[in-house]
Amino acid sequence: MAFLELEKVSFTYPGAAAPAIRELSFSVEEGELIVLTGATGSGKSTLLRLLKRELAPRGERRGVIRLGGADMESLPPREAAFSVGYVLQRPEEQIVTDKVWHELCFGLENMGLPREEIARRVAETASYFGIESWYELPVCQLSGGQKQLLNLAAVMAMQPRLLLLDEPTAQLDPIAAADLIATIHRLNRDMGLTVLVIEHRLEELLPLCHRALVLREGQLLGCDSPARAAALMASDPRLAESLPSAARMHHLLGLTGECPLSVSQGRQLVQRWMETVPLHAAGAETGAAVSPTGGKGALPPALELKQVYFRYERTAQDVLRGVSLRAAQGEILCLLGGNGSGKSTLLGAAAGLRRVQHGQVRIFGQKLSQYKGQSLYRECVALLPQDVETLFLCDTVREELARTGADLSCLPFDLTLLPDRHPYDLSGGEKQLLALAMVLAQKPRLLLMDEPTKGLDACAKKQYAQALKALRVQGTAIVIVTHDAVFAADCADRCLLLFRGQVAAEDAPGVFFGTNLFYTTPISRMTRGLLPGCVTVEEAAARLGKASSAARKEGGV
Amino acid sequence: MILIKSSRLRAVLRWLIPLAAIPLLVAAGVALFPQKQHLLVSLGVAVLALVLFLCGFERRQTGSRRMVLAAVIIALCIAGRFIPLVKPVTALTILAGMYLGGETGFLVGALSAVLSNFYFGQGPWTPFQMLAWGMIGLSAGWLCRPLKKSRLLLAFYGLLTGVAYSLMMDVWTVLWYDSGLRWELYRSAVVAALPHTALYGVSNLLFLWLLAKPVGRKLDRVKLKYGV
Amino acid sequence: MQGFTERNPISVAVYFLAAAGVAMFSMDPVLLAVSLCGAVGLFLLLDGLGSLRSHLWMLGLFLLSAVINPLTYHNGRTVLLVVNHNPITLEACLYGLAAAGMIVATLYWFRSFSRIMTGDRLLYLLGGLSPGLALVISMALRYVPLYGRQWRRVEETQRTLGLYREENAVDTLRGKARVFSAMTTWALENGVITADSMAARGYGTGRRTHFTLFRFRADDILLLVLSLVLAGVSLWGAAGRTVQYYPVFCLSPLTGRALAGYLAYGALVLLPLILQTKEAIAWHFWSWKK
Incomplete structure (x- = not known):
């Protein structure tokens, strides 16, 4: 008997014409780690919420969900609540109480456990998750990664039999995300915990999971081993984007057979491929990575920082310690770096929100202080904040666009489907696009963006990159702060690594990611030493494909 | 216990x-x-x-959503007390009473008082403040129908409760100082607090006039969307 | 002051209620003087001289409260001078002084209390009354710093949109209203996620335990019992001595009972210092033995 069993489950939202979930049937064995994937709107969140009775959306449901052999509807409320753990996407909002220790015992208090039992479980959980050193801190002092770890720990303290996670890493930086995924994997491996996780960061998780469940328009496309699921997803252009780099390369090269998933498998693939073709044919492409516009110095500068120093308080440490950088018009500049390296502060300084203590900030050749009143923000500089919800004031998308005077017809993307919805009801990707439309209404010549791809799936990211490239063609200078190496490799003209308030490295993406060992794209890791300067999947596939066709030609002669 | x-x-x-x-x-x-x-x-x-x-x-029986909303409004009250001149506590308490029911209104008023006094100075007046604000929230819950209908009435109610609150706190100041409620002392206390009282009433009036509608709409939306 | 501040919040709260309560309800000049000295002393021990401005403000309040009585109340037999045909009497002056001392002493007691009662401690006290209430407070306490941060973020973002002028007071007020409105939406929408997270963790499925980090130890019970006993003795002592301000200031002769009351109140006021010293001595012996 399966641990979790769904039998012909359908679900329709009230007032919706078509069901969000259609006749889903599948079963999960105890101890499995299952990834749930699908494009935005495919019903994966709805499905996950249906598995958690307390969070089940209101609407019409048919079919049976069985947990451990018993119909979920018939479970007593306490058992239903405590046997299924659920972690939501946003780390901040799902925390209930003000202190770490209190958050850990919140669920246990709800269970009505005796105090000694709570003390024991909290102690055990805090030790296992490494929370001891920040056990008594207030929650507001934690980083995003710590908050999400706390959420996971708080759920695990209740000892659920089934753990559900809804895009737990979407709001985290890559290092915190990798840590969280490792923790989830450890829980599954060490304790035999059954885990269902929605994730679009498949790069790390797909190689670790037992099975992947692929949804399309509320229907089950397949539930299979990761390699086979990857082959299945590759056939759908929207789903293919979110596959791990190795699998995408495998697909683009038109290969069949076992699909590679991890970086090491991908590297083996590249090695094998290169063994079959003469080395010089592939080597002929060496140094193909040219800086796309070569724009450094050629075009007039939009933003210049010279030896900028900044700190928030007199007694605090410097956040920016002599940063100098330059962004030319019509150039996309990506700033990468760890948490606390000063990326966002730098953006704030460029947007005139932080007055620097030393050094100069020049926008289009003029000092910031020369811009009087609102002139800096009119047809000059626009800032897309990290938290785009801080932009929204109105009750509908239409009002929001009208307030800022945005012209939908000259946007490089389509927003016409959304006018009467509430901004907070949009998906992450739609929110980002709306925010972009609002700041573009200022007709900026310099666009500053703070983590624009946070929480976007691969497909939305692609769309976003295209919008930015269209803006670049119009001559807009774009400075992007991001953690997302793949996105930076895709759209940047130049990349900068910021470390402790200084610029540590600066290069065209090919050279930048080709040289970096840790802060780089998976493809760069796969092709290191084999295809120098190759950082995106498309590039790698093209060069490998070319090499092989050249070899074939040679063989033919 | x-x-x-x-x-x-x-x-x-x-x-x-x-x-x-x-x-x-x-x-x-x-x-x-x-x-x-x-x-x-x-x-x-x-x-x-x-x-x-x-x-x-x-x-x-208090649903978890209603409790969270109460906590949200209490925190907004406290955060709002940091804004110079405009003190939104009374106004937000009235709105909470109107849209979430009198009991939640009482809770919001009473807890905002005791919690914000941890930032602004706790004293023997705290119980009176709690009671006064709590009653304002409770009565707003009773009067929710006429108040929701007329913006003018709501603004007037804000002015009235602002002034009444101030006068009541003056009674307590005098009681604390003296052995009984002596008229001369009360009069001088009221006169001394007059600018404060006026500012208080007017800021309530302004706040309700400007924000009652948008905040009410937001509360209604959350109630509708998530079924509070 | 760890020997005192780290005690169980219930004991600490009872101590402050006792110390401030005796001062608040008595008009005995000796008790009030002791209370004033003790309250100011304790606050200085906890806080140092750091906030000089607030001490000056308290001094101002003291003077104002002392003056207001003789200016508005003209009973009393000993006339000192006449202002605008109204006599200023010695008795009214003395009463004003006593009332001012009482008010300032109470304020200082409460200030020390607020300094010690952090969020956790407050929660522990109120959680005993009602776990549901404690949860609302805990959530609100979490939201306050969060909203402060969000407020600044919204303000900055809206500024960079360049849509609104910031030239005069009306613009500024409108700007604040706008930020407040945006904050409200954000807070309410995100509050619902919190509610989901609570439901997911089984909130409201049955009886809740109230878990705390605080325990009752011997020292806590000592503080609790001593506070109650000393406060009782001082009340009993104070009731044995009548104080009359009008028409002539008159204090009945000092009896043994009254003296016992004074001594008990003195001990109560010094209790934090005594506990602290006890802790210091214990620590000294411990490190010496090692």
Whole structure:
């Protein structure tokens, strides 16, 4: 008997014409780690919420969900609540109480456990998750990664039999995300915990999971081993984007057979491929990575920082310690770096929100202080904040666009489907696009963006990159702060690594990611030493494909 | 009540303390300090009312969403007290009472007072403040229908409660200072607090006039969307 | 002051209620003087001289409260001078002084209390009354710093949109209203996620335990019992001495009972210092033995 069993489950939202979930049937064995994937709107969140009775959306449901052999509807409320753990996407909002220790015992208090039992479980959980050193801190002092770890720990303290996670890493930086995924994997491996996780960061998780469940328009496309699921997803252009780099390369090269998933498998693939073709044919492409516009110095500068120093308080440490950088018009500049390296502060300084203590900030050749009143923000500089919800004031998308005077017809993307919805009801990707439309209404010549791809799936990211490239063609200078190496490799003209308030490295993406060992794209890791300067999947596939066709030609002669 | 293991005994004590202990304490105080009897009686009554209400809060079924909304509004009240000139506590308490019911209004008013006083100065006036703001929220809940209908009435109600709140707190100041409510002293206290009272009433009026509609709409939306 | 501040919040709260309560309800000049000295002393021990401005403000309040009585109340037999045909009497002056001392002493007691009662401690006290209430407070306490941060973020973002002028007071007020409105939406929408997270963790499925980090130890019980006993003795003592301000200031002769009351109140006021010293001595012996 399966641990979790769904039998012909359908679900329709009230007032919706078509069901969000259609006749889903599948079963999960105890101890499995299952990834749930699908494009935005495919019903994966709805499905996950249906598995958690307390969070089940209101609407019409048919079919049976069985947990451990018993119909979920018939479970007593306490058992239903405590046997299924659920972690939501946003780390901040799902925390209930003000202190770490209190958050850990919140669920246990709800269970009505005796105090000694709570003390024991909290102690055990805090030790296992490494929370001891920040056990008594207030929650507001934690980083995003710590908050999400706390959420996971708080759920695990209740000892659920089934753990559900809804895009737990979407709001985290890559290092915190990798840590969280490792923790989830450890829980599954060490304790035999059954885990269902929605994730679009498949790069790390797909190689670790037992099975992947692929949804399309509320229907089950397949539930299979990761390699086979990857082959299945590759056939759908929207789903293919979110596959791990190795699998995408495998697909683009038109290969069949076992699909590679991890970086090491991908590297083996590249090695094998290169063994079959003469080395010089592939080597002929060496140094193909040219800086796309070569724009450094050629075009007039939009933003210049010279030896900028900044700190928030007199007694605090410097956040920016002599940063100098330059962004030319019509150039996309990506700033990468760890948490606390000063990326966002730098953006704030460029947007005139932080007055620097030393050094100069020049926008289009003029000092910031020369811009009087609102002139800096009119047809000059626009800032897309990290938290785009801080932009929204109105009750509908239409009002929001009208307030800022945005012209939908000259946007490089389509927003016409959304006018009467509430901004907070949009998906992450739609929110980002709306925010972009609002700041573009200022007709900026310099666009500053703070983590624009946070929480976007691969497909939305692609769309976003295209919008930015269209803006670049119009001559807009774009400075992007991001953690997302793949996105930076895709759209940047130049990349900068910021470390402790200084610029540590600066290069065209090919050279930048080709040289970096840790802060780089998976493809760069796969092709290191084999295809120098190759950082995106498309590039790698093209060069490998070319090499092989050249070899074939040679063989033919 | 933390040391007592038996839940029944705990329940008995929970009712015994407010119902018996506080009047006893007041009576003893009056006997010992005849000069301060007004103060003692008023303080005792205020604490008793608060304790009764807050204990009762546990018994009533309060959904987790309503509780979170109450916490959100309380935090907005406290955060709003940092804004110079405009103090949104009364206005937000009124809105909470109107849209989330009188009981939630009372809770919001009373808890905003005690929590924000941890930032602005706790004192023996805290129970009175709690009671005053709580009553403002409770009555807004009773009057929610006419208040929702007329913006003018709502603004006037804000002005009125602002002034009434101030006058009531002056009574307490005088009681604390003197052995009884002496008219001359009360008059001078009211006169001294006049600019403050006026500012308070006007800021309430302005706040409700400007923000009642948008905030009300947001509350209605959340109630509708998530079924509070 | 760890020997005192780290005690169980219930004991600490009872101590402050006792110390401030005796001062609040008595008009005995000796008790009030002791209370004033003790309250100011304790606050200085906890806080140092750091906030000089607030001490000056308290001094101002003291003077104002002392003056207001003789200016508005003209009973009393000993006339000192006449202002605008109204006599200023010695008795009214003395009463004003006593009332001012009482008010300032109470304020200082409460200030020390607020300094010690951090969020956790407050929660522990109120959680005993009602776990549901404690949860609302805990959530609100978490939201306050969060909203402060969000407020600044919204303000900055809206500024960079360049849509609104910031030239005069009306613009500024409108700007604040706008930020407040945006904050409200954000807070309410995100509050619902919190509610989901609570439901997911089984909130409201049955009886809740109230878990705390605080325990009752011997020292806590000592503080609790001593506070109650000393406060009782001082009340009993104070009741044995009548104080009359009008028409002539008159204090009945000092009896043994009254003296016992004074001594008990003195001990009560010094209790934090005594506990602290006890802790210091214990620590000293411990490190010496090692």
